[in-house]
Amino acid sequence: xxxxFVTYYQRVMLWNMIGSHTVPTLDAAATFLRLLEKIRLSDxxxxxxxxxxxxxxxTWKQPSQGxxxxxxxxxxxxxxxxxxxxxxxxxxxxxxxxxxxxIVSRFYREPAEAKAKSDGGIxx
Numbered sequence: 001x002x003x004x005f006v007t008y009y010q011r012v013m014l015w016n017m018i019g020s021h022t023v024p025t026l027d028a029a030a031t032f033l034r035l036l037e038k039i040r041l042s043d044x045x046x047x048x049x050x051x052x053x054x055x056x057x058x059t060w061k062q063p064s065q066g067x068x069x070x071x072x073x074x075x076x077x078x079x080x081x082x083x084x085x086x087x088x089x090x091x092x093x094x095x096x097x098x099x100x101x102x103i104v105s106r107f108y109r110e111p112a113e114a115k116a117k118s119d120g121g122i123x124x
Contacts, residue, residue, distance in 0.1 A: 002079045002107065006039070008049070008068030010099060012058055015039050021085055031081045038072050083108035
């Protein structure tokens, strides 16, 4: 189990990023569906923040500073899947690169074969 603090803005962006991601099979979607459920805004948050989507853009007015910020509990598999998805996403906005790279550096684990090569072929 790992924790990740996300702001309202980050939740909206991650929800959109995860929801737009495609996977090869329905079984492969299970981890991302769990992530979506943990990240998504509640109906109350959508209403209270007056969130709308117009022409592909989200707009909202938070009722107070820090509104909608959350500390998420993620299973290790969810954390690693989120980081891997972020690494693969195309079209990263520069304004999001810093916080997205923070998630990646915290949760991403190199595949075993890449790590073994970087360790000179020695694996644990």
